[in-house]
Amino acid sequence: MFPKKLISFISHEFVFIFGLILILFIKIIELNPIFIDNSYHKLYFIPANIFSEFLFGRFEFSFGDILYLVLPFILFTQIKKNHTRRKNIFIIIKFSLLIYIIFQIQWGLNYHRTDLHKKLSLNNNYSFELLLKETKKIINKTNQIHKNLSNNDTLALNLNFDRKLIINESIKSLEQVEFINNHKIPKNIKISTFSTINSYMGFSGYINPITLEAQINNNTPDLYLPTTITHEISHQLGYAAEDEANFIGILSCMKSENDFISYCGHVQAVRYLLNEIFNANNEEYKEMVMELNLGVKKNIAAASAEIDEYKNPLEPLFKKFYDKFLKINNQPKGIKSYNSVVNLIVNYGINP
Template identity: 35%
Template sequence: MKRKFLLPIFLIVQIILVKTIGLFPDFVEKWYSNGFYPKLAFLSRSILGKLPFSFGDVLYFVLIVLLVRWIWKHRIGFFKEWKNNGLAVLSWVSLFYFFFHLLWGMNYYRVPLHEKLQIEKEYSQQQLEVFIEKMILKTNELQLAITKNDSAIVVIPYSDKEIYEKSLAGYKNLPEDLKEFSYENKSIKSSLFSLPLSYMGFGGYLNPFTNEAQVNYLKPKYTSPLTTCHEMAHQTGIASESECNFIGFITASKNDDLYFQYSAYSFALRSGLNNLDRIKKGSSKPYLAKINKGVIKNFNENEIFWNDYQSPITTFFEYFYDNFLKLNQQKDGMEGYSKFVGLAIGYDEN
């Protein structure tokens, strides 16, 4: 058999193997998510975490340059040589697929967190309204404690580097039933691609090949503590976006720093209000009057930022990532981000 067929055939074998193993989440949980992966992740973060820049972003940049160069080189007669070019593309896809699942991606197939904690993730409108009331009280309390003025916007005084350092404290305060997601050896970076990430609609991402947590440093800083804790949750082996939001919320709210707590509770409040509006449009309005004006100003700051970067690029990447998640056991797609509210309600009631 010619070598050019090996990697494309290997891709088919990999897909079958991954999907078959994925049918046994207990196996994935024991041997990968709590076996092989933590050791690999610890090693990756120990080495790359010491670098002052994002090695993963540099790697992506080099690969993008090589891809553009390859496309340019083969632009003439590309379709005439469709078989060879197609095999070359499939070979690269095969390599990416292999390293993605080996280094991080198998976590998509682990046991869901709500099953491990034995909590319900579905909730009624009444439960959601009770949750929103709790979040309003806590968010207002924190905003007033920080600013001493219920109409003042919260401005985090820390640098990005200080936020990344302080994020570790929340993971040290995890409740006993979540201790398996404890975190050591920090590897958190401000993404070199923060401008493209803004147009793509992302506040951050985990590089699955280097295990570096990447944070978009351009977005409103009051949201950065929660985003950082979210990306750190990915590093601990959680693939689900809703579960990462939940762990991010828990760790930021358990942090002794008031700014981290505010980032957590204001995020949970905003998510709860959005979910209530999905149940019945306009049903969040009565609750807005109960929220401190300073909190509303922070919400507006965040909304204005993302609206300024809204473009067809955003729509494309949201569509792409939505389908990527659905192909990887996340049936809710992008909606999964807001599903953490159910986990928070279930965990609180339990």
Template identity: 30%
Template sequence: MSVFRRRKKGILSEGYLWILMAGLLYVLGLFTRDNSAFLERIYPASWNRALIRILSRITGVMPVSLGEFFVYANVAAGVVLLILLLKKIFTGGFFTLLYRIVTYAALLYFVFMLVFGLNYNRASLREDLALERVNYGTEELILMNEALIERANELRGKVSESDEGVFTLAERRNEIFALAEEGYDAFSEAFPQFGGEYGIAKGIIASEALNYTGITGIFMPFTGEANVNIKGPDLLFPATVLHEMAHQRGIAYEDEANYMAFLVSSYHGYEPIRYSGTMLALINSMNALYKEDRESYRALYETYSEGVKRDLRAYSVFYDAYEGEVNERATKVNDTYLKSNGQVSGVKSYGEMVNLLLEQFMQKGEVVFP
């Protein structure tokens, strides 16, 4: 009889539990910002990588990014819910709907922190690579740039170029996604903690629109997917793929993911991928030198091969066409996101990969990690 029927409870039926758990994770995040050792004891990085690995392999069976559609659905739902919320101010049920919205937001926050957010509080990548944090000066920066330029010039002579003389990938984007996996396979032989089978990187359908924001890739914590803009220049495309794959492996900070992209590219046997990773490192390192010593920067720039110079000019020209208010607003949003997760210097921290490069160069004696 109907009197004995029990109502099925949905995932949001006990909303206060999700709000409570989200609050507990928020407090845990605050506590572990300065106590990475405690985080490692209660939630080891290996557990987190295993979780992302499983999640990414499940979503990886789909050829398109589920995370991208997840974003679209939530943006559309947000607009609809905002309209409904305003309407219910006058028709009643405002607080009931608000409670459900807060519950859903708490659920999203809980999943984000569990899958990815807590990685912002982990120990530096330096610990995995046995690097010591040291502040090096301009002299060491110049020496490292000389080594990077020599490597870039050498690799540039081994890659293909277009009729305009600009570096061009012979492979399609999907083929680069598969090739990138080989880099992490080789790297994991030296550093097994970064090994394992993850879902393959995916292209973003709205890549052309993303060019106006300056965004070249996005890691989707809710699906474990490494998503890459497929409408940008070839120059840094392989490095960007490796960067987003670094996020899959639990590396949260942008500077460390950039460094990991260079590091993994140096283990790859394919010259175009090594060249792309080297150019990522060189651009960041030379930008740092420009701020410190412009005269030395100009002198070193003249030692670039003509091919490297053409590649950099073409890369700059491509993104010049997309600059504008949308790009500036997207940068501010990204800056706010990074700072909210403890990356205090925000977007400026993208240049901090140079510290890791310098430590590697000075402490290991090579611009390429041994």
């Protein structure tokens, strides 16, 4: 009996120590963005992504969502089998170490890649005048596309499009982004099993860091659906930072040959730009809003009303938790990282 207990103790200790060594190794790798870009991303992440699409892409449902349901059940079952606190603590520690290590290897190291603005040799700041200039350009193009689609600048655009078509055209638009055209773009995106839950939490999409599947919230308004799709696929391509995924998502839609997808991309860009102007100068913000077609403003208002249906007292708590998660994962601005997309839009100088 004694040797059996000793072997069990040594086994637990070995797993714990080995897990800590792996975490230390991961932390060292995080300090070297060039190694992550040239070795981890190219030699591991891209092949893993291709394999993931081959393995899970054939299924309509999200295998990753099933994992979210199964893993807690497995942990609970293992704990229930034991009757000692010590064993249960070891089980929880081993389970947590395993999930953390898999998360970092499969996905988390992408948070430590070289910043996109450095790769594209962009400035990391901009003047208010440049912000106004780029906003006016994009508003003019947004108005033009809207009028082409609606034939009347005061009417909201009819957004009753086939969702499968929207998904296919949104994915196709990523081919228009020059600096990611050396990637194999995933062709599959899943509808989240937890769409209603995500709506109440305030999330329109997510990537599963274990299976690398991209999921979208099926309740996302059609106006924001294309940029949500391209945002999540940008994550699949290894752009973990939210501002970078936002930028690629918006840029690809703006460049789409499909006018509806392009319209959605331009509207999303305008929303972020106007929000930045509002924070800096309320009078300039009012003037810019006046330049938007009334029909565009109606589309934005209708989409916002759809989202507001799910507003609830718990949403800020979920956002606060996600804010902490992002800060832990090398995004010091937390949830405000989404708004940093303005820096990339303005300095990239998107040519409408």
